[in-house]
Amino acid sequence: QKEVEQDxxxxxxxxxxxxxxxxxxxxxxxxxxxxYRQYSRKGPELLMYTYSSGNxxxxxxxxxxxxxxxxxxxxxxxxxxxxxxxxxxxxxxGKLIFGQGTTLQVKP
Amino acid sequence: NAGVTQTPKFQVxxxxxxxxxxxxxxxxxxxxxxxxxxxxxxxxxxxxxxSEGTTDKGEVPNGYNVSRLNKRxxxxxxxxxxxxxxxxxxxxxxxxxxxxxxxFGSGTRLTVV
Numbered sequence: 001q002k003e004v005e006q007d008x009x010x011x012x013x014x015x016x017x018x019x020x021x022x023x024x025x026x027x028x029x030x031x032x033x034x035x036y037r038q039y040s041r042k043g044p045e046l047l048m049y050t051y052s053s054g055n056x057x058x059x060x061x062x063x064x065x066x067x068x069x070x071x072x073x074x075x076x077x078x079x080x081x082x083x084x085x086x087x088x089x090x091x092x093x094g095k096l097i098f099g100q101g102t103t104l105q106v107k108p
Numbered sequence: 109n110a111g112v113t114q115t116p117k118f119q120v121x122x123x124x125x126x127x128x129x130x131x132x133x134x135x136x137x138x139x140x141x142x143x144x145x146x147x148x149x150x151x152x153x154x155x156x157x158x159s160e161g162t163t164d165k166g167e168v169p170n171g172y173n174v175s176r177l178n179k180r181x182x183x184x185x186x187x188x189x190x191x192x193x194x195x196x197x198x199x200x201x202x203x204x205x206x207x208x209x210x211x212f213g214s215g216t217r218l219t220v221v
Contacts, residue, residue: 002150006150008148031206032206032207034209041215042214042215043112043198043200043212043213043214043215044151044198044210044212045212046209046210046211049209051207088150088151092206092207092208092209093206094158094204094205094206095141095153095156095166096141096151096153096200096210097153098143098150098151098152099150100148100149100150101150101151
């Protein structure tokens, strides 16, 4: 079992929809969580970063961590075609441990 | 500001050939990493260097070697390439520690035939 698990999708939504991307992790000692966005044929880029439990908001993006259930979520409001990418959750333990990534397509 | 630069961008090798993937960062980061990305597997850590002069194995180190040449440069070597090493390879760097994100290069697409 991977330490960080993510449903690979693909996920297809209409423009303007609210998108929910989710991961689970196995190690209760994990405290630092990140979301990366990766466009096709590009390297991943850091999108959001959270520490421990709670929410963090940045524009249309909200990252949420529930340590009691070992659950990580990324919400995208008013999704746009430019949000079409692969989204990778990760925990930073001194080394980044990634989930498999979820491919999102936002259709105009 | 170049960030993390990887060379080459594409490479085709024959089974048994060797090659070195180069990576350089200009952000004065302490730590550098090599990942491979395969469909359905996400990014898996091959080797990392927490600081200049140190290297450690990651999740999938077999068939690879690394060299931290100086603070800027971290190379990955395939001594005898195998078809199972066909993948996209990413180099990354960070300040180090759990509360820092990584900056990734644009990747090297390697095909071993």
